[in-house]
Structure formats: structure tokens, C-alpha cells
Amino acid sequence: xxxxxxxxxxxxxxxxxxxxxLYWWDQNRIDLPWRRTSDPYAIWVAEIMLQQTQVAxxxxxxxxxxxxxxxxxxxxxxSLDEVLKFWQGLGxxxxxxNLHAAAKQIMDVYNGRIPREHAQLMKLPGIGRYxxxxxxxxxxxxxxxxxxxxxIRVLSRLADIPDDVTRAETRKELWQxxxxxxxxxxxxxxxxxxxxxxxxxxxxxxxxCTTCPLEPFCLSRERGTHFERxxxxxxxxxxxxxxxxGIIWRSQITEDGQFLISRRPLDGMLGGLWEFPGGxxxxxxxxxxxxxxxxxxxLGIDIEVGRYLCMIKHAxxxxxxxxxxxxxxxxxxxxxxxxxxxxxxxxxxxxxxFPFAVTDLRIIEALKQEFS
Numbered sequence: 001x002x003x004x005x006x007x008x009x010x011x012x013x014x015x016x017x018x019x020x021x022l023y024w025w026d027q028n029r030i031d032l033p034w035r036r037t038s039d040p041y042a043i044w045v046a047e048i049m050l051q052q053t054q055v056a057x058x059x060x061x062x063x064x065x066x067x068x069x070x071x072x073x074x075x076x077x078x079s080l081d082e083v084l085k086f087w088q089g090l091g092x093x094x095x096x097x098n099l100h101a102a103a104k105q106i107m108d109v110y111n112g113r114i115p116r117e118h119a120q121l122m123k124l125p126g127i128g129r130y131x132x133x134x135x136x137x138x139x140x141x142x143x144x145x146x147x148x149x150x151x152i153r154v155l156s157r158l159a160d161i162p163d164d165v166t167r168a169e170t171r172k173e174l175w176q177x178x179x180x181x182x183x184x185x186x187x188x189x190x191x192x193x194x195x196x197x198x199x200x201x202x203x204x205x206x207x208x209c210t211t212c213p214l215e216p217f218c219l220s221r222e223r224g225t226h227f228e229r230x231x232x233x234x235x236x237x238x239x240x241x242x243x244x245x246g247i248i249w250r251s252q253i254t255e256d257g258q259f260l261i262s263r264r265p266l267d268g269m270l271g272g273l274w275e276f277p278g279g280x281x282x283x284x285x286x287x288x289x290x291x292x293x294x295x296x297x298x299l300g301i302d303i304e305v306g307r308y309l310c311m312i313k314h315a316x317x318x319x320x321x322x323x324x325x326x327x328x329x330x331x332x333x334x335x336x337x338x339x340x341x342x343x344x345x346x347x348x349x350x351x352x353x354f355p356f357a358v359t360d361l362r363i364i365e366a367l368k369q370e371f372s
Contacts, residue, residue, distance in 0.1 A: 008159045008219050009181075017217050018183045018190060024213035025193035028200075030055075033062055035192075040114040040139035041072050047134045048095050048126065052317075055199075061090050072112055076103040084272050084355035091358075093270055098126025116140045129175075138188035145178035146191045147171075150198025155181075156230035157202060160219035165230040240320045244291040245278035245360070246328040247367060248303055253327060255371040256347055260335065261354065262299065263342035274354040276325065276363055277340065287324050295328075298339035302331040310366040314359050325363045 009017060029035070032055065034046035045065060049058045065086055069075040075083070080100055087096035102124040106114060114135070115121055121132035129147075136142035147155075152165050155177055163170040183190055201208045209221050220226040248260040262277040264270050279294035281287055288305040295303050306327040313322050335343045346354070348371065351364055 009217060013217055014181065017214055018181075020213040020216075021193050021197070022186060022189060025189055025196070029193070029196060030200075033059060033066075038139065040135060042066060043139045044114060044127075044131075044135050045099065047131050047138075048099055049090065051095060051131075052092055053090065057090070061087070072103045072106050072114070075100060076107045080272055081353075081355060085353075088355045089358060089361070093273060093357075095126060097266065097272055101125040102127065114139070116142070118142060118144050134191065137182070137191050141186075141188060143182050143184045143187040145175065145182045146195070147175055147178050148195060148198075150196075150202070151178065151191075151194045153204065153230050154194055154198045154202045154214070157207070157220040157226050158214060158218050160223055160225055160229065161231070162225075163231060164233060166232055238315075238318065238320055240322070242281040242287065243278065243321045243323045244281055244287045244294065245276040245323060245325045245363060246291050246295060246303060246305070247276055247309065247325065247363070248295070248301075248328045248330050250330050250345055253306075256349075258345040258347055260299075260330065261344055261346060262335075262340040263344075265339070265341050270357050272341070272355070273357050273360075274344075275357060275360045288326070291326060291328065299333075299343065300336035300338050301333035304329040304331050309370075310363065312359050312362045321359075323359050323363075325366065 032046075034042055037043070046058070046062055049062055049065075068086055069078065069083075078100070080097065083096050083100045084093060087093060090096075105124060106112060115124075116136065118132045118136045121127050121135055122129065127135070133144045133146040136144050137146065152174055155161070155174055156165055159177060161170065161173070163173075165171065165174065197212070197214070201212050207226055209215050209218070209226065212218070215221055218226065220229045250258040250260070260277065261274045263274050264272065266272050277295055277298055278291055279298070281290040282293075285293070291305050292303060295301060306329060309325040309327055311322060311324055314320070337343065344350075344354075348368065356364065
């Protein structure tokens with residue numbers, strides 16, 4: 001009789017699997033900066049940075065962040081602009097805004113100490129079930145589970161789950177499985193070991209089954225279905241948008257001339273970052289027409305679109321853009337905050353004081369090259 005995916009380990013097997021996984025972890029774990037500390041703040045920062053981001057990318061950002069904001073108090077009293085500047089280029093900027101907001105809340109409500117309990121952690125901005133579990137288990141040795149993409153892959157293969165892992169019912173089942181598996185002893189190491197196993201051994205395309213400490217317990221390996229797990233729906237086609245942006249000069253286009261930048265609304269995509277204003281090109285309008293319309297809608301001023309500066313292609317998580325940047329001249333009107341959070345007239349020398357998204361940084365590169 002075939003084993004039930006929902007109860008694929010008995011108590012003895014579960015205990016043995018924990019021992020084997022922790023032994024593998026002790027022998028093979030990668031040395032990372034946030035693994036050299038028991039500071040809950042440092043662990044929290046690392047976990048937030050690691051969301052949707054590769055470890056190699058995170059390390060230099062983490063080191064710079066901890067050097068500038070070594071404590072929750074230092075982070076809480078810093079300006080949002082400075083916080084976003086140190087996050088610049090790491091993406092998913094709501095993470096930085098939430099870290100900043102949560103630090104202030106911890107100072108105000110918890111006397112500067114990160115709460116130990118999972119339920120209290122989840123009340124902080126930007127901390128969901130996964131992050132709360134990671135902090136509680138790694139920093140405070142609480143036997144609570146975590147579930148990220150790597151662990152979903154490991155568990156769906158171990159239990160040979162034939163259901164779509166993006167469905168709410170399947171995700172609930174995986175959380176329950178993770179809850180039952182996490183041990184009372186060394187829960188933080190166990191959770192990290194599962195994540196690292198998914199990163200380095202239980203790979204999406206070519207799982208290294210022969211080197212996996214959990215191979216003796218893996219149902220999908222036993223049944224030959226490991227290449228089919230986890231089950232996900234077919235990927236949808238990624239939409240593409242043409243976007244325009246303007247370097248809007250106050251008067252002369254000169255190296256020390258002033259141009260306009262605007263701040264994106266805090267509650268939107270890339271919230272709080274500064275940018276060269278603009279937006280999407282609609283059907284049946286030229287890029288120049290789109291730029292003039294967007295500037296009126298966002299800032300309430302009239303401009304004259306000038307010469308082309310550069311083209312930038314960029315892929316976000318759910319869509320792609322081709323960004324066209326133009327020089328433009330301010331013609332009439334005082335900037336209003338109709339679709340922006342703030343604005344500033346600055347020079348090239350001022351740019352380094354403001355946090356920008358990757359696409360705007362590339363516009364800045366092209367702009368500086370013009371005057372080099």
C-alpha cells in the first residue's frame with residue numbers, strides 16, 4: 001500500500017530526519033554575516049533583505065546597513081530618505097519603509113526591544129508569518145515554522161504533494177506540515193537548514209538527490225516524481241509597457257542648471273523614492289504627448305519636450321518596461337502635488353543626496369555622461 005503524502009513520516013522517522021538534517025547543517029552550512037550573531041535586530045534585517053533577493057546580492061547591503069544603522073534606535077531616528085538611500089538598488093522598497101516604521105514602533109511600544117513572541121512580531125509593519133517565524137526561531141529559539149519558496153519545494157518533494165502549491169488549501173497544508181516537523185531543540189538551525197537545503201541541494205531543475213540528507217525519507221524520489229514537484233500553474237505572459245520620463249529644466253540646460261525631480265507616493269510602487277517624473281504611454285499617443293500629459297496630471301505644469309536622452313529596458317517581477325527619457329523645458333505653472341508626494345529643483349551636484357530606483361540611476365548616468 002502506498003504511503004499517504006499527508007503522513008509520510010512516523011515519529012521515529014521524523015526524529016531521525018531532524019538529526020540527519022542538523023548534522024548536514026553543522027557540516028555544510030555557509031558562513032554568512034548574520035549567522036555570526038544572536039542579535040535579533042541583525043537577524044530581522046537579514047531576513048527582510050533576503051526576501052525575493054539572492055544571498056550574494058544581500059551581503060554588501062547588509063554590511064553597509066549594519067555599519068550605518070547598528071541598532072534599532074539608530075534606524076528609528078534616521079530620515080526615510082537616508083534609509084531608502086542605503087536600500088537603493090536592492091529593490092522591493094516597501095521592505096525598507098516597513099523596517100523604518102517597525103523600528104519606530106519598537107522604540108515607542110516595546111522600549112527598543114524586539115518582541116520574542118510570534119504573535120507580537122506579526123503586529124509589526126512588514127512582518128508576516130514567515131518573517132515572524134524566522135526571527136522567533138533563529139533569534140529566540142521558539143519552535144515555530146517558516147515556509148518560503150525553498151522549503152515549499154523541499155516539503156512538496158518529501159511528501160510528494162500532487163496539488164498546486166500556489167493554492168490556499170495546499171499552502172495551508174504545507175504550513176501544517178512545517179509546524180509538525182519543526183523540533184523543540186534547535187528550531188532556528190532546523191529552519192535555516194531546510195532553507196539552505198532548498199537553495200543548494202533540492203534545486204528547482206536538477207535536484208542533487210544523492211547528496212541530500214533527507215533522501216531516505218523522500219516520497220517523490222521513491223516514486224520518481226521529484227522532477228514534477230512542486231506543482232505550479234503555467235506561467236502567464238509578462239506584460240510590457242512603454243514609459244516616458246522627463247529631465248525638466250527650469251531654464252538653461254547646463255551643467256549647473258536646475259531640473260525637477262518628484263517623490264513617488266509612499267503607498268505605491270517604489271514608494272518614497274525620487275524620480276524623473278513621467279509615466280506610461282497610452283495607445284494612440286506619441287511618447288512626447290504622453291510625457292506632457294503625465295506631467296500635467298502629476299505636477300500641474302506645462303512643459304516643452306526637447307531632445308531624446310536615452311532608452312532603458314528593465315524587468316520587474318510582474319511586468320517589463322522600456323523607458324524613454326527626454327530633456328524638457330519648464331514653460332508655465334508652479335509644481336503641485338497632484339500625483340506625487342513632493343518635488344525639488346536640484347542640480348547634478350545634488351543628486352547623490354536623494355534615493356532613486358535603478359531605472360532613474362541609469363538616467364542619471366546618461367545625464368552625467370552628457371556633461372563629462
